Amino acid sequence: MIPDVRLPSPLVELLDDERLAGRGVRMFVKRDDQIHPDLPGNKWRKLHLNLRAALDGGHGRLLTFGGAYSNHLRATAAAGRLLGIATTGVVRGDELAGRPLNPSLARAAADGMRLHFVDRATYRRKGEPEVLASLLDLLGPAYVVPEGGSNALAARGCAALGEELRGTADVVGVACGTGGTLAGLAAGLGPGQRAIGFPVLKGGGFLAAEIRRLQEEAFGGPRGNWLLDDRFHHGGYARVSPELRAFAEDFGGRHGFVPDSVYVAKMLHGLFSLAQEGAFAPGTTVAAVVTGRPTG
CATH class of the missing domain: 3.40.50.1100 (Rossmann fold)
Known part of the structure; x- marks a missing residue:
């Protein structure tokens, strides 16, 4: 298969951010964007079992x-x-x-x-x-891979992401385009952990049914503790509001990389907003999955 795949991906704590410290929250970023230089974001996790099936099938x-x-x-x-x-x-x-x-x-x-x-x-x-x-x-x-790579094989591949995060965080956040990553991530997490998906599409609550379908096909039924928060789409897919742009630039100045605005910045803005709203009890540890390549 493809060489130079870096797994597990790095887990790095965000330090010196009063927006989190003031609420008693620790946050880590799971740098899935660093899995492979030629495969942006976490796409390797969703693709690799499909690639194996295509090769095994002679496609x-x-x-x-x-x-x-x-x-x-x-x-x-x-x-x-x-x-x-x-x-x-x-x-x-x-x-x-x-x-x-x-x-x-x-x-x-x-x-x-x-x-x-x-x-x-x-x-x-x-x-x-x-x-x-x-x-x-x-x-x-051709061997057909659905939009976003999200099918049962993709969900199974993404279960490893949850397994890598077992015991490291109480809450795991991930951006959602088609739901495949969240379906697998939630399945791989351990007891007491929960996943929050942040749809990047306007009206993304419809993804809940798709995630349930993917888990049924991949694992035979519901897996893990997960929910969607669809408030942080900032206008829809590939839309960037002034608020989101300012958040991403500020985040880059504080933490050394500017998150991509299509996916990751929306998820991070959601997690920081939830922390400010008091949604996480003091002492909560949060992991944010960086699925897209930073812009700076």
Whole structure:
């Protein structure tokens, strides 16, 4: 499989932050962004069992889905390059076809991913058998990985994240795009620990049903103690409010890295806000999972 994977990822305490100390809260960051230089964020955890299944099944191509700023598309393209597997990314938004690629899609294309743009109505139906069959007819046979990489294999892969955090924190926070990481993380945590997911999509409470479905498929039923707090989307996916921008810049000045605004900054803002609200009793230890590559 892919070399140079760094597991377990580092766990680093945030020091000298009066917003936490004043509430009696200790916070660590789980630097899953440092797992591998070419796989941004924690995508290795979600991909590696799918990659093994694709190779074991003799597939020469991966087909997956994502938005224009998808870290998952970038990671799948990088994994394909490293393993010698062709990759195709179905991208939401046919209006993007023919335009200059943004940095995320440009990186995926540079790693060999074939990009296929579809209109948003078709993209919403991507899970329907007839839509998927038509895409495979058009683009060629492939091992299909769902949007965000979230399926039962991804959830099982992310269970190791929870296992690495057993005994280290009372509460674990993670950003949620499709729910696969939270489904596995919660399953891997130990008794007395709970996970909080922070959807980066507006109206992200719908992910609760998806997380339950993923846990059913991956583990045979509900696992772990988890909940969603959908107040910190800051306008929706890839949207950045002035409040979030200011928080991320302040965090970078205090702690040495600026969290990415699509995922990690929203999760950190949520955890710091909960601490300020008194949601964590004095003496609580919190771990924040850094799933996206810092911007500075």
